[in-house]
Amino acid sequence: MNYLWGGMILIGIVYGACTGHMQEVTDAVISSSREAVSLCISMSGVLALWCGLMEIAKDTGLIDRLSAAANPVITFLFPAIPKEHPSRTYLSTNIIANILGLGWAATPAGLKAMESLSELEEERRRGKGIKARPVGTASNEMCTFLILNISSLQLIPVNIIAYRSQYGSLTPTAIVGPAIVETALSTAIAILFCKCADRTHTS
Numbered sequence: 001m002n003y004l005w006g007g008m009i010l011i012g013i014v015y016g017a018c019t020g021h022m023q024e025v026t027d028a029v030i031s032s033s034r035e036a037v038s039l040c041i042s043m044s045g046v047l048a049l050w051c052g053l054m055e056i057a058k059d060t061g062l063i064d065r066l067s068a069a070a071n072p073v074i075t076f077l078f079p080a081i082p083k084e085h086p087s088r089t090y091l092s093t094n095i096i097a098n099i100l101g102l103g104w105a106a107t108p109a110g111l112k113a114m115e116s117l118s119e120l121e122e123e124r125r126r127g128k129g130i131k132a133r134p135v136g137t138a139s140n141e142m143c144t145f146l147i148l149n150i151s152s153l154q155l156i157p158v159n160i161i162a163y164r165s166q167y168g169s170l171t172p173t174a175i176v177g178p179a180i181v182e183t184a185l186s187t188a189i190a191i192l193f194c195k196c197a198d199r200t201h202t203s
Helices: 002-018 022-059 062-069 071-077 087-099 103-127 140-151 158-166 172-202
Strands: none
Touching: 002 022, 022 062, 022 158, 062 071, 062 087, 071 087, 087 103, 087 140, 103 140, 140 172, 158 172
């Protein structure tokens, strides 16, 4: 991604220089930088609000209760993970936060889940006497988790609502209905793909 964005910026600058539009390029850089700072300040307020609500939910035990309720879903999505393995808690927390639209709050749990799933795969391989996987090789559970995060069912798309509000939308929450339908469809397709891939891998 660094090469991609760097290349796009470089191409834009070179094209502007070759076509005599360097002033427009300079103006765009300045205005975009100003807008980026303004957007970051605006989004930091939204981030503080929802992350704070997430912490309150944790302290009151709501997240624990939701995680316990999500156990059947986790078992269905990740049947090979032992029931008492700590990764189940991280997976539940991440999925619940994503469903509530708290992408920022979901990130720490997602990173912990990936670390825990990697450790679980290494334990399995050691138990079977198989040598360690090459660094960067993902297990089936890690791939499934990543795909689910990309599809990410959301009931409240907080980020998009905040962006729409920042840019002057008269009805920033109008995106809620379409977002639920779209993310539900993408998540259903993601689950179907993962189940088919698992069946192919194990057969």
